[in-house]
Amino acid sequence: MTSLSILDLAPVPQGGTPRDALLRSLDLAQHAEGWGYTRFWVAEHHNMIGIASAATSVVVGFLAGGTRTIRVGAGGIMLPNHSPLVIAEQFGTLDALYPGRIDLGMGRAPGTDQMTMRALRRNPTAADTFPQDVLEVQALLGPDRPDQRIRAVPGTGSQVPLWILGSSLYGAQLAGMLGLPYAFASHFAPELLLPALSTYRERFEPSAQLQKPHAMVGVPVVAAETDAEAKRLFTSTQQSFTHMFRGTRGLLPPPIDDIETYWSPSEKVQVRGMLGRAIVGGPETVRRGLRTLIAETGADELMVASAIFDHGARLRSYEILSGLDVAAMAQPAFC
Template identity: 50%
Template sequence: MLTNHSPLVVAEQFGTLETLYPGRIDLGLGRAPGTDMATARALRRQMAQEDSFPQDVLDLLAYFDDADVEARVRAIPGTGTHVPVWILVSSLYGAQLAASLGLPYAFASHFAPAMLDEAIVTYRNTFQPSKWLARPYFMMAAGMCAAETDEEAVYLRSSQVLAFARLRSGRPGKLPYPTHDLVAEVPGELLTQVEAALSVSAVGSPSSIRDQLLTLVERYRPDELMLTGMIHDHAARVRSFETAAEALVDLQAQRELV
């Protein structure tokens, strides 16, 4: 959430990570505060009234670039690390900015998919090649909950649905236990809103997961797919990701055979 932080500080922090772990660090930049304004002020101390996000991105890219002998301020470490920078948002604004700067674009469709279709088209159609990227590169985020059966997966996923509903109701907290009766705990209109927000997801048995992931990939054609799943039981969460990984490997192998 770059609006909460100084670009120089971010450059030095991620320059440190890149120095420690070369080639393993990506940096995703979001424009939204991601918190309440009191916390945002505490993070950055002085909040500018104007939208400085585009300039902050450019400043950050400059800090990661090769050393400029005339630069009065440098990120140490950071200069020359060339940390890959992504624009990470859920709006057309982010698609337009990523396209104009020639940067990779990641969309938070796992919880805010409303503008996904339009954002992808905008990004791909208006992309300007840059020294960082020659062609559009798009990552899509999707929810995922896999289990032995469709019914069990729906049950395990109820923890995430409950958590999201409570967050939207102003009652955030720890991830709740799953429930067999969401309707009894979440009002109908709110449940409909939450399900819409979490609609870019794959939920079910291994075969169902495979089919749903295939549908997502064929529809949106992402260059990368990031999966996330909030499951209360740790072992079930691990099995869920293992199932998804197996499905994606299978899909990748089939695509290579076509």
């Protein structure tokens, strides 16, 4: 059975503020809890005026404090930006406050540009030690050992579930070797989705946390009452990706009637490549798209990312999605 979760980047809409974005994220999380979503994640991005989740652990605490049962976490923490001890302390604290509800997904990308990397005091070679850093976080959140001289307080013994995030084969190999659940970022990097899932399953070794592979697939989904309405809402995302290629990142723009007049032919190819797994349409169109994706990937979990300008339309999109009975859709058996 495939479960549904949400990756929310706390998008800041044109005419709005980061506060607006964070309050909307909380409102979405509260609705998602009622609609039966499994988890609600936010991600670490820096120096991007259109994303309000840079202080990721703070946002996780805000969301967990405003909900009761849904799992809340990072999708993810860009671990090379941080000391493993600090991350263990932060997420150990979150787990102490909201026991059994916190997830820690970790990636090795900077989540920003080269200049901001320097402002973060990140060593350019920090990503090289990502596997060792993951193991350090794992040890700090694991059981207390008699000879242990450094402890995460809170944190030690909390066993916060760890995830490996990735958009290439590197993360798939590491997640398999460590026996951790794996989340693939096909919501913006779909090209290697199937090879990465195959690699993860082939390399998987059971661990104390996980006895069999658990693969999560990130996917952009925009659902509305009709295909035409959903396609119009999706133009906000298409414009945002076009801005990225133009080097003009900004706030989330409102939808437009004709995206073809907005982008150049080359920009269209680039954006469509990054959003190649997007599922956009009315309920039946989205149902067919999800069924095909699940059959193709055998995903244990879908993590939906939807940047929709109007908050009411965003809520409705996730409400429609929650009613499609994704859990009952056919899923092939994978080893």
